[in-house]
Every structure is written in structure tokens, then in C-alpha cells.
Amino acid sequence: DAKTTQPTSMDCAEGRAANLPCNHSTISGNEYVYWYRQIHSQGPQYIIHGLKNNETNEMASLIITEDRKSSTLILPHATLRDTAVYYCIVRVGNSGAGSYQLTFGKGTKLSVIP
Amino acid sequence: EAGVTQFPSHSVIEKGQTVTLRCDPISGHDNLYWYRRVMGKEIKFLLHFVKESKQDESGMPNNRFLAERTGGTYSTLKVQPAELEDSGVYFCASSQDLGYEQYFGPGTRLTVT
Numbered sequence: 001d002a003k004t005t006q007p008t009s010m011d012c013a014e015g016r017a018a019n020l021p022c023n024h025s026t027i028s029g030n031e032y033v034y035w036y037r038q039i040h041s042q043g044p045q046y047i048i049h050g051l052k053n054n055e056t057n058e059m060a061s062l063i064i065t066e067d068r069k070s071s072t073l074i075l076p077h078a079t080l081r082d083t084a085v086y087y088c089i090v091r092v093g094n095s096g097a098g099s100y101q102l103t104f105g106k107g108t109k110l111s112v113i114p
Numbered sequence: 115e116a117g118v119t120q121f122p123s124h125s126v127i128e129k130g131q132t133v134t135l136r137c138d139p140i141s142g143h144d145n146l147y148w149y150r151r152v153m154g155k156e157i158k159f160l161l162h163f164v165k166e167s168k169q170d171e172s173g174m175p176n177n178r179f180l181a182e183r184t185g186g187t188y189s190t191l192k193v194q195p196a197e198l199e200d201s202g203v204y205f206c207a208s209s210q211d212l213g214y215e216q217y218f219g220p221g222t223r224l225t226v227t
Contacts, residue, residue, distance in 0.1 A: 034215070042220060042221075043118075043205050043207075043218035043219050043220050043221050044157065044205070044207075044218045045218065046215045046216065046217060049215060091213075092213060100145070100147075100162060100169075100209075100212055100213060101147070101159035101162060101170060101172075101173065102147075102149075102157075102159065102207075102216060103159070104149075104156050104157040104158070
């Protein structure tokens with residue numbers, strides 16, 4: 001799997017948008033970008049994923065650059081409950097080739113400030 | 115719909131003893147994964163089942179770890195004999211199909227003394 005680079009930590013004011021960047025310059029054509037988060041002492045939680053188009057769901061939006069070398073996870077209105085470590089992971093989709101394991105890095109520790 | 119469940123939530127054992135962790139995936143999910151985070155380290159993949167078959171066990175650390183998924187439903191992960199460095203949190207995840215998003219359980223915190 002391609003290596004990802006994320007900032008170690010970020011702060012965000014409650015109610016504001018949180019924009020979490022991720023670099024994945026060596027991503028392959030069949031690899032998706034996945035975002036997970038881990039709230040203290042809980043299991044990782046799936047947020048969103050995408051291949052090349054921007055994606056939005058009830059939790060977040062994912063913006064992927066045209067060259068697919070970087071992406072941004074956007075939490076539109078951050079709350080205190082969004083304080084967590086956010087992981088950007090690249091992995092093959094359902095093409096049938098490659099490993100399906102998730103490779104977690106150190107992630108970005110997001111602190112939402114009241 | 116119930117999520118992934120794991121039992122026990124916490125286990126404390128002595129070095130040399132045996133512990134068995136259990137994972138119940140989301141109903142209908144053929145794919146089941148085990149991960150763990152040992153102290154101060156990142157979450158690491160252990161293995162992946164498709165139904166009852168081991169699809170990928172490249173992350174299993176050594177032969178003290180044995181994972182099974184008889185019948186393709188729940189899975190167990192046995193550590194025998196446990197060592198101090200096995201302490202950490204063991205997570206289970208499941209997905210509906212290959213390449214689909216994985217949903218994690220709350221984890222089992224294992225402490226080996």
C-alpha cells in the first residue's frame with residue numbers, strides 16, 4: 001500500500017469546519033483513499049472513502065486532487081465529539097488483487113476546542 | 115443492525131497462560147479481520163478470513179497466535195503461551211465483501227503480567 005503523510009496534530013474551533021490534509025503521492029491507479037478515526041479507547045470508525053471523485057456522506061466530505069496525490073477530509077461543523085485521531089489510508093478496492101488489510105499510520109490528532 | 119462485538123472487553127493474565135479472544139462480525143459479513151495495537155505502536159494487521167478460510171495471515175507475529183473461524187461466523191484468536199509483549203488492544207473488523215469498508219469492534223484490552 002502507498003505511504004501516506006499527515007500532520008501530527010491540528011486544532012479546530014467548535015462549530016467551524018475541520019480540514020484534515022493527507023499526502024499520498026505514490027498512490028496507484030487501483031487504490032482508494034479511506035479515512036477512519038479513533039475516538040479515545042474505541043475501535044476505529046469508518047468515515048468515508050473515494051477513488052478520484054469528491055465524495056460526501058452524513059459524516060464528512062472527501063476532496064481528492066485531480067492528480068490523486070493528496071486529499072482533504074472535511075468535517076463541516078466540528079463538535080467536541082469529533083476530537084479523535086484521524087487516519088488516512090490508501091488501499092486497493094474490490095479489484096480482486098492485492099491485500100485488503102488497512103495499514104494505519106500515526107494519523108492526525110484533531111482537537112476540537114470549545 | 116448489531117455491530118461487531120468482541121469478548122471479553124478486558125483480560126488480565128499471567129505470562130505463560132492462555133487466552134482466547136472472540137469476535138462476532140456483523141451478520142452477513144463474510145470478511146473478518148484481526149488487528150492489534152501494542153503499547154505505543156500503531157494499529158497493525160494480523161490476518162483476514164473470507165468465510166472460514168484464511169485469506170491473508172501475513173501479519174501474525176509468531177506461532178503462539180492461532181486464529182480460527184469455524185463455520186464462517188464468529189472467530190477466535192488464541193494466544194498460547196502469552197508473553198509480556200502481547201499486551202495491547204486487539205481489534206476485530208468485518209466487511210461485507212472484499213475491498214469494502216471495514217467496521218471495527220470495540221476491541222479487547224489484553225494485559226499480560
